[in-house]
Amino acid sequence: xxxxxxxxxxxxxxxxxxxxxxxxxxxxxxxxxxxxxxxxxxxxxxxxxxxxxxxxxxxxxxxxxxxxxxxxxxxxxxxxxxxxxxxxxxxxxxxxxxxxxxxxxxxxxxxxxxxxxxxxxxxxxxxxxxxxxxxxxxxxxxxxxxxxxxxxxxxxxxxxxxxxxxxxxxxxxxxxxxxxxxxxxxxxxxxxxxxxxxxxxxxxxxxxxxxxxxxxxxxxxxxxxxxxxxxxxxxxxxxxxxxxxxxxxxxxx
Amino acid sequence: xxxxxxxxxxxxxxxxxxxxxxxxxxxxxxxxxxxxxxxxxxxxxxxxxxxxxxxxxxxxxxxxxxxxxxxxxxxxxxxxxxxxxxxxxxxxxxxxxxxxxxxxxxxxxxxxxxxxxxxxxxxxxxxxxxxxxxxxxxxxxxxxxxxxxxxxxxxxxxxxxxxxxxxxxxxxxxxxxxxxxxxxxxxxxxxxxxxxxxxxxxxxxxxxxxxxxxxxxxxxxxxxxxxxxxxxxxxxxxxxxxxxxxxxxxxxxxxxxxxxxxxxxxxxxxxxxxxxxxxxxxxxxxxxxxxxxxxxxxxxxxxxxxxxxxxxxxxxxxxxxxxxxxxxxxxxxxxxxxxxxxxxxxxxxxxxxxxxxxxxxxxxxxxxxxxxxxxxxxxxxxxxxxxxxxxxxxxxxxxxxxxxxxxxxxxxxxxxxxxxxxxxxxxxxxxxxxxxxxxxxxxxxxxxxxxxxxxxxxxxxxxxxxxxxxxxxxxxxxxxxxxxxxxxxxxxxxxxxxxxxxxxxxxxxxxxxxxxxxxxxxxxxxxxxxxxxxxxxxxxxxxxxxxxxxxxxxxxxxxxxxxxxxxxxxxxxxxxxxxxxxxxxxxxxxxxxxxxxxxxxxxxxxxxxxxxxxxxxxxxxxxxxxxxxxxxxxxxxxxxxxxxxxxxxxxxxxxxxx
Ligand SMILES: Cc1cc2nc3c(=O)[nH]c(=O)nc-3n(C[C@H](O)[C@H](O)[C@H](O)COP(=O)(O)OP(=O)(O)OC[C@H]3O[C@@H](n4cnc5c(N)ncnc54)[C@H](O)[C@@H]3O)c2cc1C
Ligand code: SF4
Ligand code: FES
Numbered sequence: 072x073x074x075x076x077x078x079x080x081x082x083x084x085x086x087x088x089x090x091x092x093x094x095x096x097x098x099x100x101x102x103x104x105x106x107x108x109x110x111x112x113x114x115x116x117x118x119x120x121x122x123x124x125x126x127x128x129x130x131x132x133x134x135x136x137x138x139x140x141x142x143x144x145x146x147x148x149x150x151x152x153x154x155x156x157x158x159x160x161x162x163x164x165x166x167x168x169x170x171x172x173x174x175x176x177x178x179x180x181x182x183x184x185x186x187x188x189x190x191x192x193x194x195x196x197x198x199x200x201x202x203x204x205x206x207x208x209x210x211x212x213x214x215x216x217x218x219x220x221x222x223x224x225x226x227x228x229x230x231x232x233x234x235x236x237x238x239x240x241x242x243x244x245x246x247x248x249x250x251x252x253x254x255x256x257x258x259x260x261x262x263x264x265x266x267x268x269x270x271x272x273x274x275x276x277x278x279x280x281x282x283x284x285x286x287x288x289x290x291x292x293x294x295x296x297x298x299x300x301x302x303x304x305x306x307x308x309x310x311x312x313x314x315x316x317x318x319x320x321x322x323x324x
Numbered sequence: 325x326x327x328x329x330x331x332x333x334x335x336x337x338x339x340x341x342x343x344x345x346x347x348x349x350x351x352x353x354x355x356x357x358x359x360x361x362x363x364x365x366x367x368x369x370x371x372x373x374x375x376x377x378x379x380x381x382x383x384x385x386x387x388x389x390x391x392x393x394x395x396x397x398x399x400x401x402x403x404x405x406x407x408x409x410x411x412x413x414x415x416x417x418x419x420x421x422x423x424x425x426x427x428x429x430x431x432x433x434x435x436x437x438x439x440x441x442x443x444x445x446x447x448x449x450x451x452x453x454x455x456x457x458x459x460x461x462x463x464x465x466x467x468x469x470x471x472x473x474x475x476x477x478x479x480x481x482x483x484x485x486x487x488x489x490x491x492x493x494x495x496x497x498x499x500x501x502x503x504x505x506x507x508x509x510x511x512x513x514x515x516x517x518x519x520x521x522x523x524x525x526x527x528x529x530x531x532x533x534x535x536x537x538x539x540x541x542x543x544x545x546x547x548x549x550x551x552x553x554x555x556x557x558x559x560x561x562x563x564x565x566x567x568x569x570x571x572x573x574x575x576x577x578x579x580x581x582x583x584x585x586x587x588x589x590x591x592x593x594x595x596x597x598x599x600x601x602x603x604x605x606x607x608x609x610x611x612x613x614x615x616x617x618x619x620x621x622x623x624x625x626x627x628x629x630x631x632x633x634x635x636x637x638x639x640x641x642x643x644x645x646x647x648x649x650x651x652x653x654x655x656x657x658x659x660x661x662x663x664x665x666x667x668x669x670x671x672x673x674x675x676x677x678x679x680x681x682x683x684x685x686x687x688x689x690x691x692x693x694x695x696x697x698x699x700x701x702x703x704x705x706x707x708x709x710x711x712x713x714x715x716x717x718x719x720x721x722x723x724x725x726x727x728x729x730x731x732x733x734x735x736x737x738x739x740x741x742x743x744x745x746x747x748x749x750x751x752x753x754x755x756x757x758x759x760x761x762x763x764x765x766x767x768x769x770x771x772x773x774x775x776x777x778x779x780x781x782x783x784x785x786x787x788x789x790x791x792x793x794x795x796x797x798x799x800x801x802x803x804x805x806x807x808x809x810x811x812x813x814x815x816x817x818x819x820x821x822x823x824x825x826x827x828x829x830x831x832x833x834x835x836x837x838x839x840x841x842x843x844x845x846x847x848x849x850x851x852x853x854x855x856x857x858x859x860x861x862x863x864x865x866x867x868x869x870x871x872x873x874x875x876x877x878x879x880x881x882x883x884x885x886x887x888x889x890x891x892x893x894x895x896x897x898x899x900x901x902x903x904x905x906x907x908x909x910x911x912x913x914x915x916x917x918x919x920x921x922x923x924x925x926x927x928x929x930x931x932x933x934x935x936x937x938x939x940x941x942x943x944x945x946x947x948x949x950x951x952x953x954x955x956x957x958x959x960x961x962x963x964x965x966x967x968x969x970x971x972x973x974x975x976x977x978x979x980x981x982x
Contacts, residue, residue: 107609109727115614115843122841122896127888130895132397134575136615138723139495140401155726162726187546188893195518198398202510206503207462211382211792214453214460218417221471231464231490234499238400261462268462 078104078165081173082117084129090185090193098173106166110153111136111143113165131190136161138302141237144244145190146177151241151300159239159302179244183251183288194240196286197254203282204275205258207267226264233260235303242297242305248289253297255279256313257305263316273323276316326919331951331964337753338442343972344424347446350754351797355804362387365803366555366811368540370522370582372399374494374784375767376561377501378791384508386796388803391553392505393517393542395577400502403563403575404787407494408620408720410476410486411784413451418475422483424448429973431782434480434672435747435775436925436941437975438595440949440968442754443772450793451785455487457792461500465489476716477625478780480672480980486781491620491720497784501791517553519545521898524585524822525558525763528812535590537763538812541822543901548892550823552814556806557762557799560586561791564746564768566599568906568913569858570850572743573605573618583750583769584905591758592951592964594751594771596909597917600778600926601859602744603629603676606727607696616742617727619699620720621780624669626704626713627737629676631688631697633657641690648690648698648736659683667980674777674926674939675980677741681859682937684740691738700736741859745783747774747926748916751951751966755798756790759953762802766790771949776925830890833900838883842899845884849876849903849910857914862930866918873911880904912952912961919963922946943975 079102087094101117108116111133118128134142143160147153153163168174176190184192236257243251259276262268268275291310298307339346357365365388369380372394380392394402416422428448432439455473459465465487466474475484489496508514526539539554565580566572587593604619632638633655640646659679661668671679680697683689690696705713710733714721721732728738750758750765752772758765767787774782856869880903888894923932923939924946932940949966 105610105612108612109614112612112614116612119841119843122885122887125885125887128896130893134396134401134577135403135406136576137406137617138726139492140396140403140405140575142396142401157722158726162723164726164729166729191893194397198400198506198516198518201400201503202506206507207460208507209460210385211378211457211504211796212453214456217415217455217459217465218472220459222467223471224467224469227464227467230462231466231492231496234464234496235490235492237495238398261464265462265464267460 075105075107078106078168078170080104080113080168080171083173083175084190085177086129086189087186089188094186104165106164108165109136109161110147110163110165111161129190130188133161138162139237141239144179144192144239144241146179146244148175151179151244152302157302157304159237179240181243181249183243183249183286184240196288197238197240197251199286200251200255200279200282201258204271204278207262208271220266222265230261230264233257233264233305233309236305237303239302241300241302243288245296245300246289247294247296248292250291251283251288252291252310252313253301253305253307255283256309259313259316260309263312272316273320276313277320280317326915326960327962329962329964331966333967335753336440336966337755339754343441343445346442347449354797354801357800357804357807359387361807363389365389365806366391367799368553368555368558369393369561370540370559371402371561371563371767371769372505373402373404373561373563373767374498374501374787375791376559377402377498377505378788379559379561379766379795380514381501381504381508382792382796383799384511384513385504387513390508390514391517391555392514393520393522395519395521395545397518399505399516399518400499402498403578404498404784405495406575407784408491408618409478409622410488410493410781411454411497411788412478412485412779412781413455413487413785414448414485415452415455417473418484420483422485426483427451427485430481431773431779432775432973433978434779435777436978437775437943437947437970438924438949438968439773439775441970441972446794447773447786447789450789453793454785454788458497458500461503463489463496463500476622477670479621479624479670479676480779488622491622491717494784497788517542520551521545522562522582522585523550523826523901525589526818526822527589527760528816528818534761536761539814539819541819541826545898546893548890548894550826552819552823554812554814554819556803556809557764559764559766559795560750560769561766562769564749565906565909566743566746568849568909569743569853570846571608571613571616573602573616576615579902579905580909581902581905584908586750586758586760586763587954590760590954591763591765592751592953593748593912594949594951595748595776595916596912596952597857597920598747598776598926599743599913600673600745600747601677601741603673603680603741604699604739605742605744606724607691607693607738607740617723618742618744619724619737619739621673623699623717623720626708626716627669627699627701628658628703629660629669629697629699630656630658631683631690635687638688638690642692642694644692648700649702649734664980671980672777672779674928677859678928680741696738696740698736699739701732702736705733745778747771747776747778751949755801756794757798757802764795764799766795776927830897830901833884833897834886834890836881836884838885840879840883840885842884842886842896842903845876845880846899846903846906849907852876853910853913857910857917860928860930861917863918866914870911870914870918873907873914877907880907915961916950916952920946920950941977
């Protein structure tokens with residue numbers, strides 16, 4: 072383990088009562104923060120301080136606290152999931168910060184993700200996009216033997232890389248257009264790479280993109296900010312694959 | 325002492341016939357519901373993890389009208405997402421001698437002969453269908469170069485039967501179930517209610533006066549409002565209660581609330597004391613720690629566990645003067661390989677955890693707190709090369725490095741046991757129905773299948789078996805008698821009564837206005853649980869634990885402080901409600917552990933061990949499922965024993981040595 076030391080930090084947090092109310096930044100001081108703590112453990116400490124002063128704690132989304140559920144969603148010092156690469160907010164540790172640093176914490180800001188309270192946003196639009204076509208149309212009980220379909224290791228691994236998207240929304244938060252293309256393309260790619268998913272690939276691409284547009288997400292202009300901020304390193308080449316499937320679908324119309 | 329009864333064996337509703345034929349016979353003779361009637365029947369599924377998500381999707385596909393609930397903002401985030409290592413199935417793709425019978429046998433033996441034969445056999449039987457189903461959904465399991473599915477080994481088995489998707493198997497399986505669920509949501513067969521927490525089940529008497537589960541009351545976690553939902557049947561698939569210990573590998577929102585609510589309404593709670601302590605977790609670093617991170621059991625395929633042979637080396641490690649890789653080979657004690665030559669590093673979890681504790685208790689711990697052992701990959705890297713190791717475990721290594729700032733490719737990982745899984749849970753019969761009619765329980769929330777200890781990669785299997793392949797049949801069998809029953813109005817007095825009771829409880833919590841935060845009391849509960857109901861339990865310790873648990877309940881009602889208001893978003897109130905239920909679970913666990921005067925699986929009573937420190941079972945007196953029945957507030961629950969009758973398997977002492 073790294074050598075433990077202690078920091079004092081000022082946390083400048085976005086506070087907002089509800090979706091329609093105006094928000095503002097408030098700054099709080101947290102002292103004697105161990106560098107071994109996770110960022111959320113620092114936030115827990117801050118919330119304990121607030122509650123002990125009979126103030127309401129800062130609301131933020133979190134659950135697994137190990138980088139897999141995609142619940143956590145903080146914009147820290149100007150970057151989704153903070154200042155380290157390829158991690159989620161919950162994997163960020165205090166050893167990445169300096170003593171007396173002021174840390175700015177905001178929610179995802181995007182038309183597609185309205186604020187619920189403080190740092191908690193509504194990402195149900197992501198579920199709706201998946202509902203438009205993020206599946207293979209097969210009923211339980213109708214499957215053949217799993218090894219009857221041979222899939223090359225290369226394709227399986229590539230599909231796995233696309234499938235590792237955790238649906239956190241950092242790509243949208245990072246994008247100046249508020250586009251959800253990286254998220255959509257990850258699912259479309261996973262299936263397009265596998266024989267089970269190929270059958271419906273074009274139709275799926277079209278349906279998911281249409282739903283994304285309907286829900287108010289912006290267009291992709293290839294700025295690549297999404298790829299840089301994605302905690303699971305989902306690659307922008309997925310978007311190229313999505314575009315190919317999308318064109319196929321359009322041609323078939 | 326609790327009042328004890330022997331349970332009527334008929335209550336378990338195990339079908340007639342030979343073990344291998346039971347499930348086939350059941351399906352051949354069960355009652356069915358025709359498509360037109362299915363549309364008229366509502367089913368509530370609480371939970372969207374592997375068990376709940378798979379059940380909701382499949383019941384939707386069949387044409388039932390399903391309402392599915394989860395605490396998270398999306399069903400895709402249920403805690404199943406965090407499972408890393410893999411899922412078992414008896415495919416025998418490796419041609420290494422696996423079979424349905426062997427998987428069944430390993431599971432019963434791994435569970436230390438405390439699980440019900442018929443259920444476990446069915447689990448092994450449907451395991452193969454699960455893999456087929458998941459592949460059809462597009463789950464990207466790991467593959468060999470030839471294009472076939474790859475397997476790895478897990479603890480407690482001598483065959484390679486675990487399917488995996490990198491170190492993210494639970495994620496991929498859950499996303500598979502989520503995709504099927506989405507398809508049904510789009511079709512209108514399933515309605516999803518996210519950010520909802522069930523706070524009670526509603527029972528309504530039928531014409532014959534039999535109480536049946538007909539609905540639930542939820543708290544909308546965004547608005548704080550209480551909401552009523554009705555249905556013809558209710559499935560509870562709300563996961564495990566490991567967070568009673570505060571620190572565990574479970575996600576922050578994992579809870580035992582729904583289990584306690586239905587226990588209060590008549591569902592029995594079985595084997596609460598069987599909790600699994602996972603041997604390979606990242607050690608605790610300090611008081612403010614909020615959760616523990618698991619390092620997958622799959623790491624024990626290639627990692628070797630050791631501590632120094634010499635006490636003075638351990639002392640130097642503890643003072644931070646040297647690091648693990650500086651200790652020469654001949655001074656390392658690979659204690660699992662030494663004690664259990666046949667299974668080595670792949671002994672079951674309970675055995676591995678106790679062995680780690682034994683070494684650390686003797687002073688051989690390898691970090692500052694003295695509560696850690698090494699998990700070392702240097703041999704594997706030498707044998708296979710860094711690339712192969714990275715391909716297999718890369719994301720786990722990255723996770724470890726992010727948390728500890730240590731590079732496991734260069735210096736051995738440090739690990740220690742932590743609470744991980746709860747084998748105990750709501751008692752269910754063969755059809756997964758609880759002791760309340762029309763109330764079913766699936767996944768980690770029920771007690772079935774794993775006995776006193778769960779083998780690695782078997783929880784995912786059980787969750788999906790329950791959801792995809794068991795409930796869709798057994799629910800039909802139940803609902804076939806209900807086709808004449810019209811939909812229920814939520815204006816019925818039973819709904820109002822349940823809602824009023826919750827309202828009163830919430831008001832009472834808000835009114836305490838004490839001086840302690842919910843988390844501070846929960847942490848205190850966690851310490852009591854770990855100390856008194858943890859890895860090594862004793863009569864005196866448990867009795868004291870029970871006393872302390874009574875005190876912590878008083879502390880809660882005197883000192884808890886919940887800020888804000890009840891009828892709005894209030895995360896502290898969410899936690900306070902769960903904490904009360906954890907206290908009750910803690911008491912149940914301690915009570916059960918105290919009554920079970922033997923050591924078996926995850927339950928180790930220090931009074932009952934062999935001279936070599938191995939667990940000593942008492943089959944003569946304890947070969948039963950211990951089911952607790954709620955008798956009212958402040959009253960002692962009563963014990964019902966479901967006697968276990970092994971017909972197929974010869975009960976033996978577990979032996980992983982030779
Ligand atoms: C870190 C980790 C790694 C693991 N790795 C493996 C592995 O490799 N192999 C393996 O076989 N097993 C593994 N397990 C165990 C396995 O993941 C779980 O036992 C299993 O996924 C539980 O599934 P479930 O559907 O029963 O519950 P969960 O997935 O926990 O789902 C519970 C659901 O219920 C909802 N819920 C809970 N309470 C309420 C309420 N009151 N109201 C409304 N909704 C509620 C939740 O929101 C959630 O949707 C692992 C566990 C952990 C913690
Ligand atoms: S693509 Fe990456 S950033 Fe976008 S939702 Fe998925 S994991 Fe998050
Ligand atoms: S809390 Fe689950 S990914 Fe961060």
